[in-house]
Amino acid sequence: MVLTAGIGVLFLLGKAAPVGARTPLAGSDDEGLRHYLIPRVVGRMLIPFILLFGLYVQFHGEYGPGGGFQAGAIIAAAIILYALLEGEQQALRVLPRWLLTALMAGGALLYGMVGVVCLILGGKFLDYSVLASDPVKGQQLGILLIEAGVGITVTGVLLSIFHAFAARGET
Numbered sequence: 811m812v813l814t815a816g817i818g819v820l821f822l823l824g825k826a827a828p829v830g831a832r833t834p835l836a837g838s839d840d841e842g843l844r845h846y847l848i849p850r851v852v853g854r855m856l857i858p859f860i861l862l863f864g865l866y867v868q869f870h871g872e873y874g875p876g877g878g879f880q881a882g883a884i885i886a887a888a889i890i891l892y893a894l895l896e897g898e899q900q901a902l903r904v905l906p907r908w909l910l911t912a913l914m915a916g917g918a919l920l921y922g923m924v925g926v927v928c929l930i931l932g933g934k935f936l937d938y939s940v941l942a943s944d945p946v947k948g949q950q951l952g953i954l955l956i957e958a959g960v961g962i963t964v965t966g967v968l969l970s971i972f973h974a975f976a977a978r979g980e981t
Contacts, residue, residue, distance in 0.1 A: 853895045868882075878956070879960055913969075914966035917965075928941065
C-alpha cells in the first residue's frame with residue numbers, strides 16, 4: 811500500500827531527476843544549516859539515537875507497539891534531518907536515488923517472497939508456521955521478515971518523496 815502511494819506521489823510530482831543530477835533543497839544553496847551551530851550540533855547528536863530508536867521499534871514490534879511502518883518512518887526522519895542539517899547533496903551521497911528505488915522494491919519483494927515461500931512449503935500465503943520445524947519459531951521468523959520488508963519499503967518511499975519534493979523547485 812505504501813509502495814503504491816509512493817509511486818503515485820512520485821508520478822504526480824513529475825519525472826525523476828537524471829542520475830547524478832544536482833537537486834538542492836528548494837530555495838537553498840544546498841548548505842543545509844551549516845551557518846547555525848546549535849541546531850547542527852544538537853541534530854548531529856540526535857541522529858544516531860533516532861536511528862537506534864528506529865531499529866528498536868523495528869525489532870520490538872513483535873512484542874509491543876511498533877513494527878515496520880513506524881520504524882521506517884522514524885529511520886526516514888533521521889535521514890531527512892541529516893539532509894536538512896548537511897544539505898541534500900550530502901544525504902544523496904549517503905543514500906543515492908538508485909538505492910532508494912532498490913529499498914522501495916526490495917522491501918516489497920521481501921514481503922511478497924515470504925508469502926511465496928510459505929506457499930512453496932505447503933502452507934497458505936503468509937502462513938508463517940511452515941517456515942520452521944517449530945510453528946512458533948516459524949511465526950516469529952515470518953513476522954520478523956515481513957516487518958523488515960515493510961520497514962525497508964517505508965524508508966525508501968518516504969525518502970524518495972522527500973527528495974522529489976525538494977527537487978520540485980528546479981526546472
